[in-house]
Amino acid sequence: MKTHIVQVITELEPAGAERVLADLSLELKKRNYAVSVVSLQSEPEVKTILNILRAENIPVYCLNVTKLTPWRIFRLRKIIKDIKRNNVSSPLIVHSHLMHANLACRIVKISDFKFPLINTVHIAEKRGSHFLFFLMDKLSYRFCDICTAVSKSAAKWHALKLGISPDSIKITYNGINFPKKISIENRKTLLKSWGLEKCKKLIGSVGRLDYQKGYDLFFKILPDLSKKIPENEIWGVVILGEGKQRSTLEAIEKTVPPNIKVIMPGYREDAAECIGAFDLFVMPSRYEGFSLTLIEAASSGIPLLISDEADAMEEIVKYAKNWQKTNFTNITKTTEKLIELLRKAPEDNDICNLSVAKMTDAYLNIYNSLLLLPQKY
Structure with missing residues (x-):
């Protein structure tokens, strides 16, 4: 039966x-x-x-x-x-x-x-x-x-x-069904396809381009972050996703200094595997449930910077080794935490309970x- x-x-x-x-x-x-x-x-x-x-x-x-x-x-x-x-x-x-x-x-x-x-x-x-x-x-x-x-x-x-x-x-x-780890060769290919192969550091996120996800808050931090980038270096920012706030974000993107290259390639079915190409995953959401992309980011082992506005994120990152939370409206503090986390190497996280x-x-x-x-x- x-x-x-x-x-x-x-x-x-x-x-x-x-x-x-x-x-x-x-x-x-x-x-x-x-x-x-x-x-x-x-x-x-x-x-x-x-x-x-x-x-x-x-x-x-x-x-x-x-x-x-x-x-x-x-x-x-x-x-x-x-x-x-x-x-x-x-x-x-x-x-x-x-x-x-x-x-x-x-x-x-x-x-x-x-x-x-x-x-x-x-x-x-x-x-x-x-x-x-x-x-x-x-x-x-x-x-x-x-x-x-x-x-x-x-x-x-x-x-x-x-x-x-x-x-x-x-x-x-x-x-989640845990994504496979990205190879060094595939990472190089991916960065080249995005035009980011010359970037020394890569900050990324995956999510809809809408108010809930808080990418407008994150983009407003980038001019301050730009001042902390070593001379002659270019850093990259990738947001994978699509949504109603694209035009708003593109307008803010135009104010970002030239030593940070921002791209929004749209929705990708293999976004979970792409996360492994980032040096740091950011999640500036104003509110969340229990984010699948944050679980995927934790499974990749890369450092995580999350919003202190969405309590559910802490129920996920407790399984990760390298993470911090921040108020993304506090530009100075958030910039400091971005720099600190970008110095850390990926580490394996045990998240087998989230399958x-x-x-x-x-x-x-x-x-x-x-x-x-x-x-x-």
């Missing part, structure tokens, strides 16, 4: 929560579970996640829900009902990810029928515009059977916004406990 797991998410763009869903779905299928995936939005432009799922013959449904067509979430009701009808003798669990999907699944559950529902909080959402969503979350919270969060800080923040105990939210850390296999084990324990609970509503 094969348990069927329906994974529901807001969208399938190649970002952190979406990667977690894909890795979890593939690992579940490998372990002989049936898996389907539902995205509230339409097919994304960048189809990396979509293609990974379809390559493994995992059914993917895109509901094309928009602000003007919110009723399309009830297509989810039909999908779940059809799966139940076609697998009458098999247990079914619905696992949703991110706030919009969590709310959609609760609405569907309230509307008609019972199914075990697990909601996962992926981020400590601190945008003021989400007040209404937190209110809806609070009012409908009792309709999820189990709520999990990907970090203690995300659980604490979410509980605070809902007025519930953080202990009522289970912590399940994200995991996809460990993450899947944790979710399976929750799924199994969920099947034993009496169904509400």
Whole structure:
């Protein structure tokens, strides 16, 4: 009797929560579970996640829900009902990810029928515009059977916004498939392709180009850092990712002195392997959940400089040897820490607990406990 797991998410763009869903779905299928995936939005432009799922013959449904067509979430009701009808003798669990999907699944559950529902909080959402969503979350919270969060800080923040105990939210850390180490030859080739082969030091990051990630704060530090670079040296800065803030960042980039070369090559599927080419990884995020790219950076062994604004990062870097945190609005202090960390060599870090296999084990324990609970509503 094969348990069927329906994974529901807001969208399938190649970002952190979406990667977690894909890795979890593939690992579940490998372990002989049936898996389907539902995205509230339409097919994304960048189809990396979509293609990974379809390559493994995992059914993917895109509901094309928009602000003007919110009723399309009830297509989810039909999908779940059809799966139940076609697998009458098999247990079914619905696992949703991110706030919009969590709310959609609760609405569907309230509307008609019972199914075990697990909601996962992926981020400590601190945008003021989400007040209404937190209110809806609070009012409908009792309709999820189990709520999990990907970090203690995300659980604490979410509980605070809902007025519930953080202990009522289970912590399940994200995991990664560890990237292979980059070779010296491949590093040279990569730097040449970026036009950075003459750079003495390389500072890098991976993430969406948007307000949350704080790259605008980091770029404003570069003129001060420029003054500390030895004469006749050029240093490089690489941000791998794409997003709405590109034009803003490009405008700030024009103010950076010529002894720092900044490039933003866009999204890369092999970004995890590229991290090993950096001398230092920076993460200036204003808020985070449990960053996959920070786990990947820790696995590479390079020094890490993280923001003190996102508590979840410390739950990751505790596995690393060379790291510091800083307030990226403090230009002088951050520059000092950048220089200090750039003097350090990479070291091996033991992060085996942050693997996809460990993450899947944790979710399976929750799924199994969920099947034993009496169904509400």
